Amino acid sequence: MIDNGHLATLLDAQTKNHALTRPFYTDAGLYRADLEAIWYQDWIFAASVAEFPKAGAYVTLQLGEYPIVVVRGADGQIRAFHNVCRHRGQRLCSKPSGTAAKLVCPYHQWTYETDGRLLWARDMDAGFDASKHGLKPVQCAIAAGMVFVCVAEEPTDFASVQAAADRYTAPHGMGDLKVAHQSRIIENGNWKLVLENNRECYHCAGSHPSLCRTFNDDPDLVGSDDSLSSPAGAAHVNRCEDAGLPSRYLISENEQWRLVRIPFVGDAVSYTMDGKAAAPKLPGMPFANAGTLLFFHYPNTWNHFLSDHVLNFRVLPVSPTESEVVTTWLVHKDAVEGRDYDLNRLTEVWLATNDEDRRVVEENQAGINSPAYEPGPYSAKQESGVIQFIDWYLATMRRAVAAPARLAAE
Template sequence: MQQHTAVLDLIKQRKTQHGLPGAAYNDPDVYRQECEQIWHREWIFAGHTFELEKPGQYLTLQIGDYPIAIVRGKDGNIRAFHNACRHRGSKICTEDKGKVAKLVCPYHKWTFELDGKLLYAGNMGPEFNTADHDLLPAHCEVVHSYIYVCVAKVAPDFEKFRSAVSPFIGPHHLEDCKVAFEANLVEKGNWKLVFENNRECYHCDGTHPELLQSYTEIASVQGISGEEDPELTAYWNTCEAGGLASRLVMDPAGQFRMTRIPLDHGASSYTMDGQPAVNRRLDRSGVENIGALLYFNYPSTWNHFLGDHALSFRVLPRGPGETVVTTKWLVPKDAQEGVDYDLERLTKVWMATNDQDRRLVEGAQVGVTSPAYQPGPYSQLVENGVCQFVDWYCELMTRRLAETETASQAI
C-alpha cells in the first residue's frame, strides 16, 4: 500500500500543462505500478494476422512480467497463450517468431496442441490428468489484421475501439498485406518519453529532414479538433466520398484517436521525392492522393496508412529506462521486392526518423533523471498532443492507484 501511495503522490505533483516529475521516468516503483495498472490491464498491440498465415506459425512478445505466445491453430483461429509450460514454467516458444507442428517445451518435452491442449507429459504416473494442465490462455482480439492481447483476468471492453477504428483501417485491406521489412530499435529511454516524442512535431524542423519531405503537422494530429480548416475539410470530403473515413474520431477518455491528413509538398507517400514507394495501392477508393491515416492506441501503438503502404509501430517497455520500438512496413501481398518496390526507398524515411527520435528520447532520459530537473510548461500551440498523452496517463494511473489503495484498506 505504501508503494501505491508514494507513486500516487508523485503523479499528483504534476502541474497542469506541464511535464511529469523526473522520478516518473526512472523510479522502479513507478514502473512496477505502470505494469500493474496499465500494461497488465490494457489491450496491447502484438502483431498482424498475416504474419501467421499457416497453422503452427507463432510470434512472441513480453508484456511487462508476462511472456506471451500467439499461435495460429489448425482450425485457422489465432490464440494467445502465456508462454510458460504448465510443468515447471519453461518458455515454450523461445524465438521471436517461428513455425512448429506442436508446441513442445524444450525442458522436459511436454507437448501441447496448437490450441493449447496438453497432449503428452512423460513420466507423470497413472494419476496424472493431462486435461488439468493445458496452456493458460490470454485474451486475444483481431481487428482488420491487428492482433491485440490482454493479460488481465478480465479484459476491458474491446468493441468500443473495434467499432471506432474499423471504418478507418478497413478500406486499406491489410488482410491482403505482408511485412516487407521489420526493424526493432532498443531505445535507452522510458516508454512515456517515446510516446511523448511521437505526439508532437515541435522538434521536427530541426531533426527530421527526411520526414518533412512529405509530413506536415496539423492540429487534428495532436488530437485537438478546434475549428475545421476549409482546405482540410475539402480534403476530408474528397476522401470520404471515396469510402475512406477521415474526420477526427477520439476516445472520450483519450486512449485512442484516428484521423486522416494531407501530406505536404504534393507528396503521396513517405519517400524522399514524395512519390509512391510501391506501385500497388492498398485502398480501392479511386482517390488519387489519400494522404496519411494516423491512429494511435495507448499504451502500445501508433500507425500510418498511405496509398501505397502502411506502417505499424509497437511500443514495449523493458524496464524504467529501456523501450523496444518495432516498426513494420506493410505492402500488398503480391508486391515483389525489386519489381514493385525498392526496399531502401521504401524504408529510408522512417529508418532515419526512428533513429533520430531514438537519440532525442535517450537525451531526454538523461536530462529528466538529473536531480536538478524541473518539469517545464508545454506549448499550447504545438504540444497539445503531448499534454493529451500525459493527461491520459495521469488520469488513468490516479484512478487505478486510488482504487487499489481503497481495496487494500478494505482487506
C-alpha cells in the same frame, strides 16, 4: 513497489500542462506501478495479423513480467497464451517469431497443440490428466488487422475500438497484406518519453529531414485538434469522406485511442524521399493521394495507413529507462520485392526517423536523469497531443490509486 499513498502524493503534485516530475521517468517503483495499473490491465498491441500467414506462425513478446506467445492455429484462429510450460515453467518459444507445427517445450518436450491443448507429456504418473495442463490463455482480439492482447482477468471492453478501427481501415484491405520488413530497436528511455515524442511534431523540423519531405507537421493536423481547423485538413477529410474513406477525427470517450486521416505535403502520396508511391496502390483505395490514416491506441501503438502500404509501431517497456520499438511495413500480398517495390525506398524514411527519434528520446532521458531536471510547460499549440497523452496517463493512474486492487502488492 511504490505504496499507494506515495503515488497519490506524486500524482497530486503534478502541474497541469507540464512535463511529469523526475520519478515518473526514472523510479523503479513507479515503473512497477505503470505495469500494474496500465500494461497489465489494458489491451496491448502485440503483432500485425500479417505476421501470421499460416498455421503455426507465432510471435512472442515480453509484457513486463509476462512472456506471451501469439500463434495461428490449424483452424486459422489467432490465439494468445502465456509462454510458460505447464510442467516446470520453461519458456516454450524464445525467438521473436517463427513457425512451429506444435509448441514443444525445449526442456522436457511437453508438446502442445497450437490451440493450447497439451498433447504429450512423457512418463507422467498414472492418473495424470493432460486436459488440466493446457497452456494458460491470454485474452486476444483483432482490430484494424492488428492483434491485441490483455493479461487482465477481466479485460475492459474492446468492441468500440474494434468497430471504429475496422471501419476506418477497411479500404486498406488489412487481410490482404504481407510483411515487407520489420525493424526492432531498443531506446534508452522510459516508455512515456517514447509516446510523448510521438505525440508532437514540435521537434520534427529540427530532427526529421527525411520525414518532413512528405509528413505535414502542421500542429492543427497532428496534435489533439480534430484537423478541421486546418483548411488543408478540412479539405482533405471532406474529399476522402466523399470518396467513401472514413477520415473524420474520432476519439474515444477516455481519449485512449484516436483515428483521423490527414494529407501529406503538396502532391506527396507516400513516405518516400521524392513523395511518390513506394509500392502498388492497395486495391481498396480510391486514389493515391489519400494521405495517412493515423491511429493510436495507448499505451503502446501508433500507426499509419497509406494508399500503398501500412506502418504498425509497437512499444513495450523493458525497464524504467528502456523501451523496445518494433516497426512493421506491410504491402499488398501480391506485391513482389524488386519488381513492384524497392525495399530500401519503402523503408528508408522511417528507418531514419526511428533512429532520429531514438536519439531524441535517449537525450531526453539523459537530461531527466539529472537532479537538476525540473518539469517545464508544454506548448498548447505545438504539444497539445502530449498534453492529451499525459492527461490520459494521469487519469488512469489516479483511477488505479482509487481502486488499489489494480496495484498489486509485492
